Amino acid sequence: MPKHGKKFRQATQQIEGEKMYSLTEAVQLCQKVAFAGFNESVDVTVKLGVDPRHAEQNVRGSVVLPKGTGKTVKVLVFAKGEKEKEAKKAGADFVGAEDLIKKISGGWMEFERVVATPDMMGLVGKLGKVLGPRGLMPNPKSGTVTVDLARVIKEIKAGKIEFRVDKAGIIHAPVGKIKFSSEDLVENIKVLLGILLRLKPASSKGQYIQKISISSTMGAGILVDNSQVDRMIA
Numbered sequence: 001m002p003k004h005g006k007k008f009r010q011a012t013q014q015i016e017g018e019k020m021y022s023l024t025e026a027v028q029l030c031q032k033v034a035f036a037g038f039n040e041s042v043d044v045t046v047k048l049g050v051d052p053r054h055a056e057q058n059v060r061g062s063v064v065l066p067k068g069t070g071k072t073v074k075v076l077v078f079a080k081g082e083k084e085k086e087a088k089k090a091g092a093d094f095v096g097a098e099d100l101i102k103k104i105s106g107g108w109m110e111f112e113r114v115v116a117t118p119d120m121m122g123l124v125g126k127l128g129k130v131l132g133p134r135g136l137m138p139n140p141k142s143g144t145v146t147v148d149l150a151r152v153i154k155e156i157k158a159g160k161i162e163f164r165v166d167k168a169g170i171i172h173a174p175v176g177k178i179k180f181s182s183e184d185l186v187e188n189i190k191v192l193l194g195i196l197l198r199l200k201p202a203s204s205k206g207q208y209i210q211k212i213s214i215s216s217t218m219g220a221g222i223l224v225d226n227s228q229v230d231r232m233i234a
Contacts, residue, residue, distance in 0.1 A: 008035070008218070008219075008220070012033075012220045014029070014032070014033050015029065015033065015220060015222055018223065019223065020223050020224065020225035020226075020227075021222060021223065021224060021225060022224070022225055023186055023189060023190070023224050023225075024182065024186055026214045026222045026223070026224045027042075027182045027185045027186050027189070027214060028182050029222055030042060030178070030214050030215065030216055030219060030222055031178055031182060031185075031216075033219060033220075034178045034216045034218070034219055035218065035219070036216070036217065036218040036219075039070070039177045039178060039179050040177065040178040040216040040217035040218055040219070041069075041070075041071075041174050041176070041177060041178070041216065041217050042174070042175050042176050042177065042178055042180070042185055042214065042215070042216055043172060043173065043174050043175065043214070043215055043216075043217070044171075044172075044173050044174075044175050044189055044192060044212065044213070044214055045170060045171070045172055045211075045212070045213045045214075045215070045221065046170065046171040046173075046193070046196060046209060046211070046212050046213075047168075047169060047170050047209075047210045047211035047212075048165060048169050048170070048171060048196070048204075048208060048209060048210065049169070049204055049205070049206050049207050049208045049209070049210050050165060050169050050201060050204050050208075051169065052165050052166070052167055052169055054203065056201050056202075056203050057165075057201045057203060057204055058164075058165060059164070059165040059171070059196070059199050059200075059201065060141060060142065060162075060163065060164035060165065061141070061142065061162070061163060061195060061199050062142045062143055062160055062161065062162045062163070063160065063161060063163075063191060063192055063195045064155050064158060064159055064160045065159040065160070065161060065175060065176070065188040065191060065192070066159075066187055066188065066191055067159070067176060067180065067184035067185075067187055067188050068158060068159035068176070069159045069161060069174055069175075069176060069177075070176050070177035070179075070180060071174075071177075073112045073113055073156055073157060074093040074094070074110065074111040074112050074113070075091070075092045075093050075094075075111065075112070075113045075114075075115060075153055075156055075157065076092070076093065076094040076095075076100065076111040076113070076114050076115070077092040077094070077095045077114075077115045077116065077149060077153065078095075078096070078097060078100060078101075078114070078115070078116035078117065078120040078123065078124050078138070079095060079096075079097070079116070079117045079120060079149060080097050080117075080119075080120070083117050083147070083149055084096070084097075086149050086150055087115075087149045087150075087153060089150070090149060090150040090153040090154055091153055091154065091157055092115070092149075092153050093111065094111060097120065097123060098123065101123055101124070101126060101127060104127055104130060104131075105126075105127065105130070109134075111136075113136070113144070113156050114131060114136045114137070114138050114144065115138060115144045115145075115146065115149065115152055115153065115156070116138040116144065116145055117145075117146070117147055117149065118145055118146075118147065121138065121145060124137075124138060135162070135164070142162045143155075144162075161173055161174060163192075171196065173192055175188040175189050175192060176188050178216050189214070193209070193212075193229060196209065197209070197229065209226050209229050210226070211223070211226065212224035212226045212229075
């Protein structure tokens with residue numbers, strides 16, 4: 001079993017075990033105990049009261065974080081003709097069709113997000129086994145299969161993230177960088193939680209948002225008091 005390093009142990013000593021912190025306190029503590037020599041990402045983990053085995057409880061969606069993610073995202077777009085020109089004008093990093101299919105099939109993966117026009121999905125479907133497991137397959141529900149390429153590309157570049165509940169009913173989402181101001185991180189998290197509340201399945205019974213945890217890339221999780229989530233995001 002791997003052992004944590006000295007810096008990690010020193011950082012976790014400042015976190016009070018199972019204590020539930022307010023959102024602001026949790027963010028500030030996360031920043032305080034961060035020890036890595038790089039600008040770590042800040043991630044939020046939310047345990048939902050859903051059973052992903054039921055299609056109607058398979059929570060997924062996207063949100064544009066108001067303060068961005070702090071990361072430059074490389075966007076690949078599958079499009080032809082006028083839509084190809086639109087994508088390039090909107091700032092897409094890679095635009096094409098069969099040429100990109102061939103390139104990706106050969107192992108090239110130098111991009112983080114994929115968008116496609118509806119007419120391209122017949123071709124893009126060939127990459128299902130490559131893009132699917134990486135969470136990169138364009139999907140109408142997440143807004144990445146669209147004719148409105150300019151809007152979607154700009155949203156992604158501005159800080160749009162996608163999320164999907166895993167088999168354990170947990171959402172994992174990046175909400176910024178450790179060097180963001182605490183106010184900006186709190187604002188991003190509140191927007192994410194607001195979207196999750198709006199996506200609550202009608203068939204979900206009992207407590208919906210069961211657990212919230214915040215951590216940096218290298219840090220330990222810090223629990224957030226979720227007893228008044230509605231008031232938290234108001």
